[in-house]
Amino acid sequence: MTMLDTRHDQAAEAEASAPATSATTSPAPATSPAPTEAPVLTMAAAINRALADAMAEDDSVLVFGEDVGALGGVFRVTDGLTERFGERRCFDTPLAESGIVGTAIGMAMNGMRPVVEMQFDAFAYPAFEQIVSHAAKMANRTRGAVRLPMVIRIPFGGGIGGVEHHCDSSEAYYAHTPGLTVVAPATPQDAYSLLRAAIRHPDPVVFLEPKKLYWSKAPVDTSIEAEIGRARVVREGTDATLIAYGTSVGVALDAATVAESEGRSIAVVDVRTLTPCDDETLFAAVRATGRAVVVAEAPGFASVASELAARIGEHCFPYLEAPVRRVTGFDTPFAPPKLERHYLPDVDRVLDAIDSLNWED
């Protein structure tokens, strides 16, 4: 907690207080009871709740990884699961990422629904081969005969003052790989609902948890179901659209608030599923405003932000008043803790990008 810088905490809170429930996902079932008081949870607790609920509901859901048992994970996301479900359902493995993902693949081949934890983004790289060559391709190799319902949870992104290898944004590697579904929630509610959906999903899901938001709090209604592949309009606006995911959603919302005080009405879209991407929602939002900025922490070159900008350029060109802008991390290795504030896209950088969108005034 102390690692968090306060300005970003505020951003997370501003974000959490955004109309998360109303804008979230598919409409609530008609039969849903009058809204009861949803508990306020941190994102870490929301993910923990999702894991516990999925395990309680389905015996084949297993959780394993490094330090996920007695310790409850270095971010406490798996806290209490071993106690509650026993060591057969939630267990510590040897320290071997390829081993974790590779054995999860075999388990999924044999009727289980493993949910594995990679301790930090850059420590998932030893498992890269298993993720891209095997998890992603098993259904394809076997013409759909063998499906791998498994989730690879990866804490990702910076903003926590972590030392090297603890702050990478590795989403482009996974999003680039056909066969993988890549999800990145930005609120505790989405973390809960999207993880439940990911565990039910028939294909392997890389579930990216913005670690800076682990301690952000918001009400979580466990009856809300999310659909993978749907973006959400977090904030309506008429002049320009900011597109973001993960921690950057908070940055975009803060920038939109400031821009509003300067007289510009800015929409914000949370992408939520990076692949398959919800082109429909994105394009509609951009066409309505005619201007777009994509915000993400990862280095910009060959990034998910680049892909989104390119898609918008291809499909919304007649509606655009200005070229699509990207606000991303630099094309450098992730910054050391004392320099990360210069690296991370912040409100000012987003505001500058908005200012550059060819306004007549």
Add this chain to the structure above:
Amino acid sequence: MISEDLLPRETPVRLVDEHGEAVSDPQYPAPDTGRLVEAYRALVQGRRVNEQCSALVRQGRLAVYPSSHGQEACQVAAALALRDGDWLFPTYRDSVAVIARGVDPAQALVLLRGDWHSGYDPNDFNVAPQATPLATQLLHAVGFAHAAALRGEPTVVLAMCGDGATSEGDFHEALNFAAVFHVPVVFFVQNNEFAISVPLSRQTAAPSLAHKAIGYGMPGERVDGNDVAALLAVLDRAVSRARSGEGPSLIEAHTYRMQAHTNADDDTRYRERDEVQAWISRDPLVRVQAYLRGAGAIDDTAEAGFAADAEVVAQQLREAMNSDPELDPEDLFRYVYASRTPQLENEWAMLRDELSRTEPATEEAR
């Protein structure tokens, strides 16, 4: 003391020598003759499949074939050591094992012809897709076995790899996971002395590959990989050990690849002809044939029958490979996700449009 139990023998286990003479072993009883006749029959078929596939490569009918000529005893024993509910996790070189396990030969070769990345439904035969990246499937085998064990099922998983693959990280992660979780897996290494051109001495400085087992806390054993009787005895023991809850083991079979790595490889660049010649006299077929003949278990008539059966398989293979199946380009988009994404729908629409303009005949035929 424990280590003594886990250590492999000084010399590989052998039950039938190069002249077809029985070698008695206090630890490993010889398989009964009926089983060896069955094994011999599978060996004859395996050899014929290897020959046929090599010919199909020369005729341009197969894109590539990594032959297991010389290693057929390992291939056959791997398949015969398993029961119906067990699973085999093979590599690209293990087509003969895959076929011996029951997969239709033509389906097994779809990968090597280039129609698709695997040609059979793994669930129909309990055979995982043949793996090309080295050692990765060993981890899948461990996870698969672990899942079975968690459900209390008696499944045993046999996972195959070559000597070169034992240098990969996944090999070590797989052995370690299997030992720590005590899962019913048999790791079966076919040490054929080469990884493409690189000799065993460049893969390891260990006394043998089987010695690696003790570092993970599981038993290792070495076996003559050209002696199908010894292979069956050693694999049987490992399989029943796994089935009775005693955990994984590692078996190293000493054998030799008689041909080049694949048709794309020139083995005269890295090994002497004398060395290859020397292994001819250790041929796995000749040895068990002499043994069974000596025991009066097979005669000319039986042999003719085996050869004829093998010929039928070879002919079916030729016929299957000589026909060019119609491949459906939509398959490209079908098996990426459980439900097709809008992006893939668009890409398929684009390809369909291209096809309608460039291949009107095919389109009309649809």
